[in-house]
Amino acid sequence: MSGKKKKKHGEEEGGEAWLLPYSDLMTLLLAMFIVLFAVSRIDEVKAHELANAFRSGLMDGGNGMESRDGDSPIELFPDSINPERPDSSSSKDSTISREELEKFLGTYELEYLEELKAKLEIAFKKEESTADMTVGIDMRGLVISLDNAILFDSGKAEIKAGNDETLSKLADVINSLDNYIRVEGHTDNVPIHTAVYPSNWELSTARAASVVRLFVEKCGVSPEKIVAVGYGEYKPVADNSTAEGRAKNRRIDIIILSEKYDNLEKQITD
Numbered sequence: 001m002s003g004k005k006k007k008k009h010g011e012e013e014g015g016e017a018w019l020l021p022y023s024d025l026m027t028l029l030l031a032m033f034i035v036l037f038a039v040s041r042i043d044e045v046k047a048h049e050l051a052n053a054f055r056s057g058l059m060d061g062g063n064g065m066e067s068r069d070g071d072s073p074i075e076l077f078p079d080s081i082n083p084e085r086p087d088s089s090s091s092k093d094s095t096i097s098r099e100e101l102e103k104f105l106g107t108y109e110l111e112y113l114e115e116l117k118a119k120l121e122i123a124f125k126k127e128e129s130t131a132d133m134t135v136g137i138d139m140r141g142l143v144i145s146l147d148n149a150i151l152f153d154s155g156k157a158e159i160k161a162g163n164d165e166t167l168s169k170l171a172d173v174i175n176s177l178d179n180y181i182r183v184e185g186h187t188d189n190v191p192i193h194t195a196v197y198p199s200n201w202e203l204s205t206a207r208a209a210s211v212v213r214l215f216v217e218k219c220g221v222s223p224e225k226i227v228a229v230g231y232g233e234y235k236p237v238a239d240n241s242t243a244e245g246r247a248k249n250r251r252i253d254i255i256i257l258s259e260k261y262d263n264l265e266k267q268i269t270d
Contacts, residue, residue, distance in 0.1 A: 096138055104139050105258055113142045116256070120144065120173065124166075133166075141179070141258035144170065148187075148207065148250040155192060157206035159214060167211065170254060171219030174226075177256060180265040181226040183208045183215075184253040188246035189233040205230025211252055227265075 102110050117135050120142075124133060132147035151163055159167070174181055185204030197203040208228035215221040238245035257265065 101137060101139065105260075109259055110137070113137050113256075113258070116142055116173075123169065123173075139258065140182075140255050140261055142256040144254040144256075146252045146254070147247070148252060149247070151211075151252060152207055155194065155197070155203070157197075157203060157210050159210050164214065164218070167214055168219055171215050171221055174215065174221055174254075174256070175219070179225075180257045180262050181215075181221070182253075182255045182257060182261075183211045183226065183228050184235075184255065185209075185228070185230045186235055186249055186251050186253065187233050188249045189236070189240040190246065200232035201230055203230075204232050207252060211254070225265075 098110075105113070114137065117137060120135050132150045134145045136143050136145070146166075150166075151159055153160065185206070185208035187200040187204050189200075192200055192203055197206065205228065208230055212226055212228040215226060216223045233240070233249065236245075236249045237251075238248035240246050240249060
C-alpha cells in the first residue's frame with residue numbers, strides 16, 4: 001500500500017515539472033511585451049513632439065525649429081511657405097485675405113508693405129500709365145504689375161521707347177530697399193512660334209530679362225539682388241477665354257520679395 005502511494009506521488013511530481021520552465025517563459029514573454037510597449041509609447045511621444053514642433057513653425061510664421069541646444073533655429077526650406085497655398089498670380093480664383101497675409105507675413109512686415117504700396121500709388125498717381133499698372137500684396141511680397149502692351153510690341157521683347165521713365169522711377173524705389181527683386185514675365189495662352197521665340201516661355205523670359213537689363217545697366221540696380229523669371233501662360237490672373245482676360249494675363253510682375261522669400265534668395269546666394 002505504501003509502495004503504491006509513493007509511486008503515485010512520484011508520478012505526480014514528474015507530471016508537474018513542466019510548470020516551472022513554463023512560468024519562467026511566460027514571465028520573460030510578459031517582460032518583453034512590457035518593454036516593447038514602453039518603447040512604442042516613447043516613440044509615439046517623440047513623434048507627437050516632432051509633429052507639434054513642425055506644426056508650430058508652419059502656423060506661427062517662425063523661421064523654423066529650435067536646434068538641440070535650444071538657441072539657434074534650424075531653418076526649414078522654404079521656411080513657412082505652404083506649397084499648397086497658391087500665390088495670387090497662380091490662379092484667377094485665388095484670393096488672399098488680409099488675415100491670411102498677416103498670419104503669413106507678420107503684422108510688422110504687412111504694415112511696411114502697405115506703406116510702401118501707398119507711397120508707390122501716390123508717386124505714380126499722375127502718370128499716364130497708371131491705368132496700366134496695379135500694385136498689390138500677396139505672400140511673395142509687394143507685386144507691381146505692368147501691362148505688356150505699354151512695354152512691348154506684340155511678339156517682341158524690346159522695351160518700347162518712352163517707357164524708360166516709368167521703369168526708372170520704379171528702379172529708384174528698388175534701389176532704396178534691401179529686398180531682393182524678382183521680375184516675372186507672363187503671357188496669355190495664344191501660342192507663339194517664331195525663329196526667335198519658339199514658345200511663350202522664351203518670350204516671357206526674354207521680356208523679364210529686358211526689364212532686368214534696363215534696371216541694372218541704366219538704373220544702377222545691383223545685379224546680385226534681382227532675377228528674371230519667365231512663366232509663359234502658366235500663371236494666369238484672369239480667364240484666357242476672353243480678350244479682356246488675355247490682356248490682363250499679358251504682364252510683367254516686379255516683385256519686392258517678402259522676408260521669407262527674401263531669405264530663400266539669400267540662402268541660394270550664400
